[in-house]
Amino acid sequence: MPPTPEPMNDRSTPLALLMSRRSGRPRDMVEPAPDAEELTAILTAATRVPDHGKIAPWRFVVIPRDRRDAFAAMLHAAYAEERPNAGRLEGKAIDDFAQQAPLLIAVLHRPDPSRSIPLKEQEWSAAAAAMTLEHAVHASGYVSGWLTGWAAYSKSVTRALGEEGDTIIGFFFIGSPGKTLIERPRPELDEVVSTW
Ligand SMILES: Cc1cc2nc3c(=O)[nH]c(=O)nc-3n(C[C@H](O)[C@H](O)[C@H](O)COP(=O)(O)O)c2cc1C
Incomplete structure (x- = not known):
C-alpha cells in the first residue's frame, strides 16, 4: 500500500489538489522551478478560465532569472521617479x-473598453487566470x-511590463519551498456560506 500522504501535500x-494548495514565501523559494515544458503547461491551464465575450483580458509576462537585474533596475527607476525622497533601505527592499x-x-x-462586457467582469476573469496559474503551479509540484x-x-512599472490601460494583478513568484510551508487558519465554512 502506498504511504498516506500528508494532507497538505x-x-x-x-x-x-485544490484543498492542499497554499502559498510559499517568495523569499524562501529555491530551485527547482518549472522548466520550459512545465511552464507552457501551467500557462495553458491559466488561460483556460471563464472569459465573458472571449476577450482574453489578461497577459502573462515571464521574468526569468537572467532578467532580474534588468527588472530590479526598472523598479529602481520607477521608484525614484514616483518617490524621489525614498531612502536606501527601500532600495534594498526593491532588490x-x-x-x-x-x-x-x-x-x-x-481590458477592452470598446466591448460591451462590463469592465468588472473582465477584471474578474483576470483574477481567475491568476488563481488558475497558482493552482497549475501547485499541480505541477511547485x-x-x-x-x-x-x-x-x-x-511606470505597469508601462514597462505592459501597455497603456493595463493593471498589474500581481507578481507570481514560483519555485520550490526552501522551508517547511506554514499552514494558516482558514475561515469556518459557516462563516462564509449560507443557504438563502
Ligand atoms: C490580490 C492579492 C495581492 C496580495 N498581495 C500580497 C502582498 O503584497 N504581500 C503578501 O504578503 N501577501 C499578499 N497576498 C496574500 C498571499 O498571496 C497569499 O494569499 C497568502 O499569503 C496566503 O494564502 P494562501 O496560502 O491561501 O495562498 C495577496 C493576495 C492577493 C489575492
Missing part, C-alpha cells in the same frame, strides 16, 4: 523583491506566492 485527486524565487511571472489585466506591493500600483 496531497495531490492524489483533483479535489485533494530583494526583484531577486527572490527562481521564476517570476507578472499577471496583467488588459509553490507560488502572489504579491502586489507598490510596484503593482506603479504607473
Whole structure:
C-alpha cells in the first residue's frame, strides 16, 4: 500500500489538489522551478478560465532569472521617479523583491473598453487566470506566492511590463519551498456560506 500522504501535500485527486494548495514565501523559494515544458503547461491551464465575450483580458509576462537585474533596475527607476525622497533601505527592499524565487511571472489585466462586457467582469476573469496559474503551479509540484506591493500600483512599472490601460494583478513568484510551508487558519465554512 502506498504511504498516506500528508494532507497538505496531497495531490492524489483533483479535489485533494485544490484543498492542499497554499502559498510559499517568495523569499524562501529555491530551485527547482518549472522548466520550459512545465511552464507552457501551467500557462495553458491559466488561460483556460471563464472569459465573458472571449476577450482574453489578461497577459502573462515571464521574468526569468537572467532578467532580474534588468527588472530590479526598472523598479529602481520607477521608484525614484514616483518617490524621489525614498531612502536606501527601500532600495534594498526593491532588490530583494526583484531577486527572490527562481521564476517570476507578472499577471496583467488588459481590458477592452470598446466591448460591451462590463469592465468588472473582465477584471474578474483576470483574477481567475491568476488563481488558475497558482493552482497549475501547485499541480505541477511547485509553490507560488502572489504579491502586489507598490510596484503593482506603479504607473511606470505597469508601462514597462505592459501597455497603456493595463493593471498589474500581481507578481507570481514560483519555485520550490526552501522551508517547511506554514499552514494558516482558514475561515469556518459557516462563516462564509449560507443557504438563502
Ligand atoms: C490580490 C492579492 C495581492 C496580495 N498581495 C500580497 C502582498 O503584497 N504581500 C503578501 O504578503 N501577501 C499578499 N497576498 C496574500 C498571499 O498571496 C497569499 O494569499 C497568502 O499569503 C496566503 O494564502 P494562501 O496560502 O491561501 O495562498 C495577496 C493576495 C492577493 C489575492
